[in-house]
Amino acid sequence: MTDLTARLGPLTLPNPVLTASGCAAAGRELHQFFDVAALGAVVTKSIMAKPRSGRPTPRMAETPSGMLNSIGLQGPGIDSFIANDLAWLAEHGARVVVSIAGTHTDEYVEVARKLAGHPAVAMLEVNISCPNVESRGQVFACDAIASSRVIGAVRRAADPAQPIFAKLSPDVTDITFIARACADAGVDGFSLINTLLGLVIDTDTMTPALAGLTGGLSGPAIRPVAVRCVWQVRNALPHLPILGMGGIRSGLDALEFILAGASAVSVGTAVFGDPSAPIRVLAELGAALAERGFETLQDAVGFAHLSTAERAARAAVRV
Numbered sequence: 001m002t003d004l005t006a007r008l009g010p011l012t013l014p015n016p017v018l019t020a021s022g023c024a025a026a027g028r029e030l031h032q033f034f035d036v037a038a039l040g041a042v043v044t045k046s047i048m049a050k051p052r053s054g055r056p057t058p059r060m061a062e063t064p065s066g067m068l069n070s071i072g073l074q075g076p077g078i079d080s081f082i083a084n085d086l087a088w089l090a091e092h093g094a095r096v097v098v099s100i101a102g103t104h105t106d107e108y109v110e111v112a113r114k115l116a117g118h119p120a121v122a123m124l125e126v127n128i129s130c131p132n133v134e135s136r137g138q139v140f141a142c143d144a145i146a147s148s149r150v151i152g153a154v155r156r157a158a159d160p161a162q163p164i165f166a167k168l169s170p171d172v173t174d175i176t177f178i179a180r181a182c183a184d185a186g187v188d189g190f191s192l193i194n195t196l197l198g199l200v201i202d203t204d205t206m207t208p209a210l211a212g213l214t215g216g217l218s219g220p221a222i223r224p225v226a227v228r229c230v231w232q233v234r235n236a237l238p239h240l241p242i243l244g245m246g247g248i249r250s251g252l253d254a255l256e257f258i259l260a261g262a263s264a265v266s267v268g269t270a271v272f273g274d275p276s277a278p279i280r281v282l283a284e285l286g287a288a289l290a291e292r293g294f295e296t297l298q299d300a301v302g303f304a305h306l307s308t309a310e311r312a313a314r315a316a317v318r319v
């Protein structure tokens with residue numbers, strides 16, 4: 001049996017499989033299928049200061065090996081989230097990663113401040129990369145200075161006991177440039193990746209399938225892009241931990257992210273077809289690591305970056 005303890009910088013989790021933000025609300029629906037406390041953590045849908053109804057429908061479209069969403073940050077607002085969703089998760093013993101969002105830096109700060117001191121909050125995922133906003137200027141993660149401003153302000157305002165991870169967009173020329181700006185602003189790690197901006201045209205109506213026109217592409221179609229981003233950020237900033245995500249459906253998919261440098265993974269779009277996917281992926285990942293001779297998950301993190309000599313030195317590992 002491999003020791004599956006996951007280390008995300010200052011945060012230790014009993015295992016490395018989490019939900020992905022936006023795909024499981026605050027975990028209640030998934031709890032019908034498995035105990036949410038059995039996951040490394042539940043990552044909640046991005047929450048803003050005030051309630052928000054999101055974009056008009058239709059908001060989802062199928063694509064080859066994936067889907068497009070255009071939810072537009074629908075949510076109950078931070079006060080209701082704390083009173084209802086966070087309270088429910090705490091009652092059920094789940095560790096919680098709260099994804100926070102804002103239309104400007106002050107809103108991120110307000111949300112982060114309200115979450116300070118809540119014992120169920122294991123970490124904040126600072127979503128600076130939502131593609132479904134009115135203006136691309138609001139996608140902070142497409143601009144290094146804007147990213148740095150938000151991350152620096154959240155780091156100063158948030159509870160020092162709550163690590164903050166920046167969720168980055170793959171829709172940039174060089175993701176390591178944005179990652180470095182976040183690192184300089186005091187981020188504790190990265191969530192990689194958010195969805196890619198896409199567009200589907202319905203050939204019957206001959207108009208865009210989504211009311212919001214563009215949407216975020218997720219699912220297995222984006223997995224190689226996500227693994228590439230994890231690889232690049234791990235290479236650039238090996239001291240900062242990565243939570244990897246993008247099209248994970250199986251333990252071997254998760255293993256790919258771990259070998260590329262992720263310390264833990266989020267399972268997202270897969271839950272729409274198979275609500276038990278996160279817990280199945282956890283079991284499959286454990287078996288895959290044990291089969292390959294890894295005594296600990298830690299030994300596998302970034303393994304694909306090692307030289308042949310370094311791999312051979314890990315005698316316990318069958319290579």
Ligand code: RRO
Nearest residue numbers: 070071072073130132195216
């Ligand atoms: O709510 C959304 O439409 C949304 C968000 Br916040 C995000 O970060 N990524 C995405 O694909 N959709």
